[in-house]
Amino acid sequence: MAEGGEDPQRLKKIAAAAYDYDNDSRWTDYWSNILIPPHMASHAEVVEHYKRKFYQRYMDPDLVVEPMSSTSSSQSARPSASTTNANEQQARSRSSGSVPRTAGPSATTGAANPSSVRWDQQTIQFSVNAWVFVIAVLAVLPLVPKNLSNRAYRLSFMGTACSSLYSLYALYGRPRAWNMQGMQVYFQSIVGAKDFIYFIYCLTFVTSNLCLKFALIPILCRALEQVAKFLRRNFTRSTIYRKYLEDPCVWVESNTTTLNILSSQAEIAIGFLLIISLLSWQRNFIQTFMYWQLLKLMYQAPVTAGYHQSNWSKIGRTVNPMIQRYAPFLNTPVTAVQRWWFR
Known part of the structure; x- marks a missing residue:
């Protein structure tokens, strides 16, 4: 959420302009699938327009991309504008693996269809996340019967997995090709x-016997953030929302960073809990190893790296002096673990 009265869309446009498109292979594919006249492709404002549309699609769906002004193209290029938009829609359909829709008789009808699709996607996501939040709260309540609590526990993970997928x-x-190379490119993206x-x-x-x-x-924080964001955008005129839900939703959106920090701290703590669980009868070496691989990915991925690196730095500043003072024999294994971690 923007602070200090900044326009959120202005910040999003700045982020879109600062993005490194040249080092993103998806931009090359995206640009090559857009069919526009050569004299228009050389215009900087045209390239910037499609870069913003690319950023909206792959990075930030909330970015509002305004249509190109008529002054950016000459009078002779105007008849090809509708063809350009149609070609772009076809390119998007090919890259996403969906069947292109037939354009309606009016531009209004054609523009309404994508909006309705986005609305449907947002509604589905909101429904699933709201359901996950309720089920997860039910799973953590101490007065809920154990059998019901365990079912709610697994359903929370299943719902979040479906929502993420x-x-x-x-x-x-979908992947462009269902072969090894196509899947590798897709997973890299x-x-x-x-x-x-x-x-x-x-x-x-969800596949583990350890509860x-x-x-x-982290599941509760994610669901809460998604639900609050949807309510803030779509129910601002609702009396019930303004009376009961507006203040909690505003608090959630203004404390997104706090929720992300809490999630990262919980994720790191879970890693150590899994190591401790290896001493119990519920030990699962494969799950522990895979989870620490996931923690390593969280440490390196840009979307989570900031929070995880900050927390690991705090842990290092606390633990390293204690090891140096009370258990110097642990320096060798700790160094080996660090080499694996940063590899």
């Missing part, structure tokens, strides 16, 4: 996405 499909589509990280996180626990209610904290 659907979000990945909506943003990145999504491996750093936050939804992919949450998907792997949920799979790690760690502490692991629901």
Whole structure:
């Protein structure tokens, strides 16, 4: 959420302009699939327009991309504008693996269809996240019967996994080719996405016999953030929202950083809990190893790196002096672990 009265869209446009498009292979594919006249492709404002549309699609769906002004093209190029938009829609359909829609008789009808699709996607995500939040709260309540609590625990992870998978499909589509090379390219494009990280996180626990209610904290934070964001955008005129939900939603959106810090702290703590669980009869070496691989990804992925690196730095400043003073024999294994971690 923007602070100090800054316009959120202005900040998003600055972020879109500062993005490194040249080092993103998706931009090359995106630009090559847009068919526009050569004399228009050389105009800087045209390139910037499509860069913002690319950024909106792959990075920030909330970015509002205004249509190109008529002054950016000459009179002779105007008849080809509708063809350009149609070609771009076809290119998007090909890259996402969907069937292109037939354009209606009016521009208004054609423009309304994508909006309705986005609305449907947002509504589905809101419904799933709201359901996950209720189920997760039910799972952590101490007075709930154990059998029901365990079911709610697993359903929370399953719901979040489905929500994350659907979000990945909506943003990145399907792989262009179902072969090894196509799958490798596809996974390289999504491996750093936050939804992919949450998907792997949920799979790690939904398939395990170990029941760690502490692991629901990141799930609750994610669901709460998504639900509050949807309510703030779509129910501002509702009397019930303004009376009961506006203040909590405003608090959630203004404390997104706090929720992310809490999630990262819980994720790191879960890693140590899994190591401790290796001493119990519920030990699971594969789950522990896979989860620490996921923590390593969280440490390196741009969407989560800031929070995890900050927390690990605090842990290092606390633990390293104690090791140097009371257990210097641990320096060798700690160094080996650090080499694996930063590899």
